[in-house]
Amino acid sequence: MSYNLMQALYTSVTGLNGFSQSLDTIGNNISNMNTPGFWGSESFFENLAGDIGTSIAGTGMDTSQGDIEQTNTATDVAINGQGLFVLKDPQGNLYYTRSGQFELNSSGQLVDSVNQYVVQGYDSSGNFGDMNISSLQTLPAKPTTTVNLTGNLSSLDPTDSVSNIVVYDAQGTPETLTMTLTNNNPSGASSTTNSWSVVLTDSSGNTVGSGTISFGTDGTPLAGSNTITMTGVLDDASQSITFNFGTPGSLSGATSLGGTATSLAAQVVDGNAPVGLSSESFNTDGVLELTYANGQTVAGPQLALASFTNEAAMQMIQGNLLLAPQNEIAQMGTANSGIFGQVEGSSLEMSNVNLTQELADMIVIQRGYQASSRVMTVASDMLQQLYEATQGN
Structure with missing residues (x-):
């Protein structure tokens, strides 16, 4: 007993x-x-x-999956569906997490804001590694190659000019050009063509290009004489810029009609000085889209996602970091492909703890x-x- x-x-x-x-x-x-x-x-x-x-x-x-909540941080991300973000510590060890509290550090690396571990992803060539935008934080300078002319050039006017045409050289330095046009048939007689002599000058008054533009009886540019190429020197370097007056037979470019007032204008198609990054955001495929001060958007690296057969066997450390299950190899991929869910930008997945159930237990x-x-x-x-x-x- x-x-x-x-x-x-x-x-x-x-x-x-x-x-x-x-x-x-x-x-x-x-x-x-x-x-x-x-x-x-x-x-x-x-x-x-x-x-x-x-x-x-x-x-x-x-x-x-826990509830997904929106945040005001552009680099916060959540996975709506299956998948885990991949992080790497300074020793090269990999961790996995559902928490997308990310930020860009001073080196241009995307890191988790708690441990500063580097987020893993794929570059534009599909190579796996650190997500790094250091080479994309500034758009390089590009020289201007094309300027389009639009509007009407009255065949009854003797001259016209278009000023303040801002183009860029190979170093991104702006140069202001002026286009002067002289009517070779100012009387407007019944000629089958209407031609104009064109001279391009830089801000110092130096001639950097010249040529002749011709229009047909329909007022549209004639084939073979609808462009002028500037091959002058800008900032001590030779540069070629095509001034395009439009497509023959089309009224979408420049025209030369006698009964319409002159309204010729220049539209610089390309070229820019170095442009800084203004904002970033993730799309649903996990691609970090970079927007620059000039409004241009460039696709950066893409988030890598991982999955395991037995995720319940993973070991959680430091609140939301997970270690891979023993003897399991991660299945890797990207959002919206295969088994993986989509990425939601400016969002975070919260804990999946059910407080009511916990209190009952x-x-x-x-x-x-x-x-x-x-x-x-x-x-x-x-x-x-x-x-x-x-x-x-």
Whole structure:
């Protein structure tokens, strides 16, 4: 009899230990309910051999998706669907996470804002590695190659000029040109063509290009004489710029109609000085799109996503970082391809902890702990009674 009472005493202790450990798991879940990308865990009890109590057999992670919330940070991202972001520490170790709290560091690397581990992705050639935009933070200078002329050049006017034509040389230095046009048939007689002599000058008055433009009786440019090429010197370097007056037979470019007032204007098609980055954002494919001060958008690197067959076996460290399951190799890919979900920019996935469920589980554990404690008390009282009865004999 005394053996059974002693065993009841020790069995109740295993219950107290098990419920305490399970309460610790719940406490960890609740404390991380606001940790982005956190996966909650659940403790599993098992019966000890010989029916001598219980123990915690282990814990399992809940890998379901948490709620996605919008943020005001352009580099925050969330995965709507399957997939894990991949991070690399300074020693080259890889970690996985559902938390997309990312930022660009001073070196142009995309890193997680908590540990400063570098986010992994694919460059434009499909090479896997660090996501780095250091080479894309400024658009290089480009020389101007084309200027389009639009509007009307009245065949009855003797001259016209277009000023403030800002073009760029190979170093991105702006140069202001002026185009002067002289009517070779100012009387507007019944000629089959209407030609104009064109001279281009730079800001110092130097001639940098010249030629002749001709229009047909329909007022549109004639084939073979609808462009002028400037091959002058800008900033001590030779540069070629084509001044295009339009397509023959088309009214979309420049025209020369006598009954319409002159309204010729120049549109610089290309060329720019070095342009700085103004903003960045992620599209649904996980591509970091870079927008520059001139409005141009360039596609940067793309986020890499990973997946494992048994993600519930992953070990969570530091709140939301996960280690790969033992003896498993990650399946790699990109958003919106294969098994992987889409990326949502300016968003974060929150913890998947269900507070209501955690509080309900906590009440059950509390009752179990109280019951185990009561068993210990009763077993102790019965042992005391047995001891006193033995002393009485």
